[in-house]
Amino acid sequence: AQSVTQLGSHVSVSEGALVLLRCNYSSSVPPYLFWYVQYPNQGLQLLLKYTSAATLVKGINGFEAEFKKSETSFHLTKPSAHMSDAAEYFCAVSDQGGAQKLVFGQGTRLTINP
Amino acid sequence: NAGVMQNPRHLVRRRGQEARLRCSPMKGHSHVYWYRQLPEEGLKFMVYLQKENIIDESGMPKERFSAEFPKEGPSILRIQQVVRGDSAAYFCASSLTGTRTEAFFGQGTRLTVV
Numbered sequence: 001a002q003s004v005t006q007l008g009s010h011v012s013v014s015e016g017a018l019v020l021l022r023c024n025y026s027s028s029v030p031p032y033l034f035w036y037v038q039y040p041n042q043g044l045q046l047l048l049k050y051t052s053a054a055t056l057v058k059g060i061n062g063f064e065a066e067f068k069k070s071e072t073s074f075h076l077t078k079p080s081a082h083m084s085d086a087a088e089y090f091c092a093v094s095d096q097g098g099a100q101k102l103v104f105g106q107g108t109r110l111t112i113n114p
Numbered sequence: 115n116a117g118v119m120q121n122p123r124h125l126v127r128r129r130g131q132e133a134r135l136r137c138s139p140m141k142g143h144s145h146v147y148w149y150r151q152l153p154e155e156g157l158k159f160m161v162y163l164q165k166e167n168i169i170d171e172s173g174m175p176k177e178r179f180s181a182e183f184p185k186e187g188p189s190i191l192r193i194q195q196v197v198r199g200d201s202a203a204y205f206c207a208s209s210l211t212g213t214r215t216e217a218f219f220g221q222g223t224r225l226t227v228v
Contacts, residue, residue: 004156009154036219041221042221042222043118043120043205043219043220043221043222044157044205044207044219045219046216046217046218049216090156090157092157100147100162100170100212101159101162101170101172101173102147102149102157102159102217103159104149104156104157104158105156106154106155106156107155107156
């Protein structure tokens with residue numbers, strides 16, 4: 001069975017600081033990994049996805065994530081936080097590469113301090 | 115091209131009533147997925163449907179919940195005899211094909227059972 005653990009349900013950073021959101025996964029097959037962002041009262045928007053190509057994946061809004069098989073991690077980073085980045089972020093894993101049966105982590109709420 | 119449309123956005127039901135949640139996928143998408151987000155938790159997969167077929171309902175509660183995606187019209191998630199524990203946000207996603215394609219999420223229906 002697949003699972004995702006997001007370390008830290010709340011992360012707070014200053015505007016302009018590095019954003020690091022942690023995600024560790026468990027999968028018995030080569031995983032497909034995703035990061036989604038959810039703004040208040042909105043649906044989920046795909047930030048980026050790993051599908052066994054390059055291990056460093058670049059997404060929208062300046063975010064990127066690195067797949068590290070040895071650490072079973074897929075942490076999300078952004079060099080410089082903007083106020084507009086305040087949202088909830090979900091890491092998800094799938095064994096089928098698409099929308100089927102995504103297994104989500106519990107989410108990390110990112111707060112940006114001015 | 116409109117995104118995934120869910121309605122209603124908010125739904126209040128008394129215990130014992132029925133709740134019907136609708137999802138119109140993106141134009142051209144024939145694969146629909148329903149997820150439930152309980153308070154302070156990540157999304158959990160419920161069911162995957164194609165037109166007129168249930169492909170995977172392994173995440174659906176065994177009783178009171180049903181889903182359909184008819185040949186014409188939106189996908190419907192139906193909850194009979196709602197209980198307080200059904201209060202959650204229900205998200206629908208659609209994709210062009212069943213694998214290796216991005217899932218686009220709707221804004222969700224927030225169900226409150228009073």
